[in-house]
Amino acid sequence: MPMSRERDFHDLYAHGMARVAAAVPQVKLADPAANAQEIARLYGHAAAAGAALVVFPELSLTGYSIDDLVQQRALLDAAELALQEVAEATAQHSALCVVGIPLQRWDRLFNCAVVLQGGRPLGVVVKSYLPCYREYYERRQFSAARDAMRDTTRVLGVEVPFGNDLIFRDRERTNFCLAVEMCEDLWVPQPPSVRAAMAGATVLANLSASNITVGKDAYRHDLVANQSARCLAAYVYAGAGSGESTTDMAWDGCAMVFENGELLTRSERYSPTSQFVMADVDLERLVQERARMTSFGDCATDHASSLGEMREIPVRFVPPAETVTIERTVERHPYVPQDPATRDERCEEVYQIQVSALAQRLSATGTERVVIGVSGGLDSTQALIVAARAMDRLELPRTNVLAYSMPGFATSERT
Structure with a gap:
């Protein structure tokens, strides 16, 4: 249509x-x-x-x-x-x-x-x-x-x-x-x-x-x-x-x-x-x-x-001559639930999916160490947390996660 x-x-x-x-x-x-x-x-x-x-x-x-x-x-x-x-x-x-x-x-x-x-x-x-x-x-x-x-x-x-x-x-x-x-x-x-x-x-x-x-x-x-x-x-x-x-x-x-x-x-x-x-x-x-x-x-x-x-x-449906304005609410963040409890549950699920998948991959390939570049942004921080938790799941020491800082123009004291 x-x-x-x-x-x-x-x-x-x-x-x-x-x-x-x-x-x-x-x-x-x-x-x-x-x-x-x-x-x-x-x-x-x-x-x-x-x-x-x-x-x-x-x-x-x-x-x-x-x-x-x-x-x-x-x-x-x-x-x-x-x-x-x-x-x-x-x-x-x-x-x-x-x-x-x-x-x-x-x-x-x-x-x-x-x-x-x-x-x-x-x-x-x-x-x-x-x-x-x-x-x-x-x-x-x-x-x-x-x-x-x-x-x-x-x-x-x-x-x-x-x-x-x-x-x-x-x-x-x-x-x-x-x-x-x-x-x-x-x-x-x-x-x-x-x-x-x-x-x-x-x-x-x-x-x-x-x-x-x-x-x-x-x-x-x-x-x-x-x-x-x-x-x-x-x-x-x-x-x-x-x-x-x-x-x-x-x-x-x-x-x-x-x-x-x-x-x-x-x-x-x-x-x-x-x-x-x-x-x-x-x-x-x-x-x-x-x-x-x-x-x-x-x-x-x-x-x-x-x-x-x-x-x-x-x-044959003919809409009214005047504009029929859309009344449906379109979420600004469609993948982020508005309800806090639902949002927390969704985030936990995302976290568990990543941990489980990484642990399975490491186990299947016989790999015991991972290397991560940590810029200080949200993505690399999340990756570091997931990698640490995957080591816990595999009963390996967290020292097997080799994290290297990658300072750049946006690096701050908080980073």
């Missing part, structure tokens, strides 16, 4: 980046009309702020914790009517909107994510794995993606792709390529996002209604971070929050954005009101990392036959 000559230098879309948002609306259970209004409002705010993508939680149009009520015909009809209102909101902006909805097709009910843009649906992604253990029993109400009778369906009067094999690629900013999965899909040994990433998806979205239990937040954080790192992708996670907690389960409204395993932003948990978080993801960096990590391409080659079955849907 080359730098655009038409946009301001300080614009993030001039540098192969994209702004993504994860939204957590305050849900009203079994009230799709009210939920559509709130979703449209949050989408509008995020899109106006320059977002190219806004992701909402699982079943966000109806609420997740309505159990068997989700099978009621009246509710399903109301949800599709509400979807129309959300679609109309997307006609006012260019950003993609991904919203959760139950859809009944072929006498079966599916847990779906509808991707909307420009006032119309582009595709329907179906949840692949339905949890039916502990506090979950989704198979009681839903069918999985594999149970679909056709690979297209009619939504809001438009025939669109239907399934778990969809990726959405921007026709001009080709590095912006979206794939969607839902909640449990991430928790299985082979998440759908793995296949999508190998097929080219750089942005992975997860519509979730993962409930909260003691200790689960840290596990979920690591799960998303690891998937982002493994897939060399941005991962946008939007979890259900306020309004869902009316049963024996509770939700914390967790929304996160990761890039290649690094957390870029995270929502306030247990917020009583609607919220969304945004982050600027570096798509060019992700594509470059995939090119450098040749084993990523090797893995894609091994699965080429199945990747060829993925369906690619063209989209």
